Amino acid sequence: MKTLVLTAHPDLSTSRINRKWFEIFAETDGITLLDLTRLGGPTLSFNVAEQQDFLLAHDRIVFQFPLYWYSAPPVLKAWMDQVLTYGFAYGPSGTKLAGKELLLATSTGGPEDSYHAGGYNNFSMDELLKPFQQTALLTGMTYLRPFVFHGAAVASDEDVIASQTALLTHVQDPELSPIIKKARLDKMLEEDAKLAARVSA
Secondary structure, three states, X not given: OOEEEEEOOOOHHHOOHHHHHHHHHHOOOOEEEEEHHHHHOOOOOOXXXXXXXXXXXXXXXXXXXXXXOOEOOHHHHHHHXXXXXXXXXXXXXXXXXXXXXXXXXXXXXXXXXHOOOOOOOOOOHHHHOHHHHHHHHHHOOEEOOOEEEOXXXXXXXXXXXXXXXXXXXXXXXXXXXXXXXXXXXXXXXXXXXXXXXXXXX
């Protein structure tokens, strides 16, 4: 499995969480890492053909970003607007991303218990990230369970360091795919049924 990580932070040098994530990705074999802010420059303009080639060459696509106003920073939106084009990512012949996986790695300033019904952010992260899930569905990609680090505003240095290992384990987990998980579960149930049939016989 080839993994492409697209880091979308306005200024990694000022980041506590996403900079550490970027660093651990950079040290890991088998991961292609792109800093979208550096690539896009002040105008947030991307070489579309080059970026599409990166997507085609990888199996698991990771969007890494801090949650900004319940969405992603402008640089990721600009990249999506320019790179996920009609005829490539969607439309009658836009099936180039079909079968690939999309995974989000994001950080929030607020604590986890604020992202629930009844919390001061009102909605769960699954609800807030639905536009990305719909993007995956539209492009034929498999949407994977996101990695979310809550409470970045008050996280200790130890928490930040621990998040590096947790993130890397999550991103490299081959069984994140619900398709693979369901197939394994179906096989287990089938084997249990066969065993039960032999016992009853």
